[in-house]
Amino acid sequence: MTAQGSRRVLAEFAYEVPPVERGYTNQTLYVNLSDNTITAKPVTEEMKEKFIGGRGFGLWLLWHAVKDDTKWNDPENEIIISSGPCGGITQYPGSGKSLVVTISPLTDIPIDSNVGGHFGPLLKFSGWDALEIQGKAEKDVIVVIDGQNGRVTIEEADGVPVDSHLVGHWLIEEMAEKEEDRYFMSVVAAGSGAEHTRIGCLNFSFYDRRRKAPRFKQAGRGGIGTVFRDKRIKAIVVKSPPVRGDSNRPADPERIARAGLRLHKEIHDYDDQQNRMRKRGTPYLVQIMDDYDLLPVHNFKFGSHPDTPKINGDVWEGRFSQGLPDGCWYGCTMSCSHAVDHYTVRTGPYKGQKVIVDGPEYETIAGVGSNCGIFDPDAILEINFYCDTYGIDTISFGTLTAFVMECYEAGILDKEKTGGLELRFGNADAAIELLHQMARGEGFGKIAGQGVRRMKEYFVKEFGADPQFVQDIGMEAKGLEYSEYVCKESLAQQGGYGLTNKGPQHDEAWLIFMDMVSNLLPTFEDKAEALHYFPMWRTWFGLCGFCKLPWNDIVPPDNAMTDEPAKIPAHVQNYVEIFSGVTGKEVTADDLITMSERVYNFQRVFNIRLGKGLREHDAVPYRSMGPVTVEEYESRAERYDKQLRELLGLDPEKMTTEEKLAALRKYREEQYEKLIDAVYARRGWTKDGVPTLETLKRLGIDYPDVVEVVKRHL
């Protein structure tokens, strides 16, 4: 790499690296970039008891850092990174995740993002349960946490590159004194795209010993990278003492090892017959989603496309380098973090360079591929590479570009308005140029980089777009772009996207098969129960430092015979064993759900405190519920006509398509309102979506300042 940077220390803090005890170091690191303070803060028993770690710690620290009117770019906003008590064990697959929390520039409420790479566990092994960064630097800085020598520094970073693949390489080469240091270093970085848009992501590195290069996983959602660059951080680096199998110092290592052995054996014996995660990773979902009419095509208009085989899992299996241990934390035999090696960049500032492209994951293929009508694997790789290194979230980029393309085809945009970009579905070159414009902060890229919600307002005001139409087709809720599943035919998943804390990201609940295909949730109460259980269950991964994939992308062969196969009871029990084995606190499966409920309800109250979090904020665009346009209706006319006949007793033969659209819409919108009522009741919230005092008391989070927020709305 050619970068020539220099480092100059602005502030320094020396500390004793404490031993980890049962998954905790019992202190967090606070860094303020406005006044260059660096201090340690104790982790209280209350924090561990009620907020566990990871996302829970992030929300707790953020709550105490901000005011009721804090915006994303106010200096008091923070970025908090924390793994969790189980983060850093090496015996059970998927135990090295980091959780990032900040106030989002897209939603103006807290966002949480679960990311791989080595940073969170290495931070812990360097002495810190969480890193809390507040304030804004005057000039670009890097923050260095040296757990080998007990030293934290804020450093000026002149000439240090900003794009992730460069700064990642540069810092590791600059700071590693010996080969082994590289293994135990991790860099967090964003990029030039994060600077000029609201959809910035963070890249978290892990050092790939076989490829002899850092690789990156992304904390993608909600514009965290944008906050990072607004604070003028170029990178955060941690250099940890070597990681050992017992670095997390669990209470009962054998208990964890036993759970680990069970899962390693399942992966070894069944992955090839099940999802082939080790060979294909998440791209296996592309074809499946197409088969079930769930793959987003042309801005979520349709659920399948004849060209899907050009970008499905088989194609990527051929492109990924096989046989390499692609785990994003030690001991993950699921090993699904695949990469394409020696990709020659075709456009932009890095044209001609040979690079590693991490991924693409399902969400990227569906978002920047099928949803934009792009069925060209090389174009998907090009966008994937640049999104990552520019620090741009591939999901938001995909969904907002699809929205732009539909607006273009509907005549709202034209070449004049886009500065010459012919942004029609399928035009990969135009999409790639849009991305470069975002990184340069120029032209139409600057407008598009504000996200779907702000584009809607802009198109109405500046271009005279029909407000109802852009509202209906703009796939965002709470300001966050939808992740990549068509949920029109699953009311439960409409709630799985809409009734979330952070916005429409499927990591809270993915219920489409249970609901639409298997018909296991026929009543509102059934749907509400699923929209209670699964979001709580999935929240728990982010409290402890776990990856969700080893929970259900492999299942034991006798899972089918269990009472509740959708929950994968054997794996839930593994997590019970691990949590108890790490912390020494005996817990049950129900306790895990209660832990999440506490944090989840706290986050809901946090949203309310910041002026959101009520029923009106759980509204979703109609494109997520049903067909908006005549073209869309007629493409699935048989399905919709049947529903009009069977559910509404209407005779579609006697109706125009417009009348049919209107009748279906009225019905579906009413269904969504009924779903909200059922879910709020199940979660212990009022009809306006506010957690009741009884709920807060039951969960033990009836702190005076929390109650104060809620009381204003009761």
Added chain:
Amino acid sequence: MIRVNNRDEVEWEEGMTVSDLLERMRYTFPHIIVKVDGEVVPREEYPTRTIPDGADVRVIHLIAGG
């Protein structure tokens, strides 16, 4: 006629196996559980197990999604 997942009516054919039904429904997801009249059918029997007319078939899909 057979009924799938307590909702969809599917035309029955002589000799129709579980595999035939899955193909007809385009049920390609690997994590499924098939029950015919309440009895779980082992995966290896999908190509040979025939479905009787009027059967109540459940094809339970486990959760997918990233």
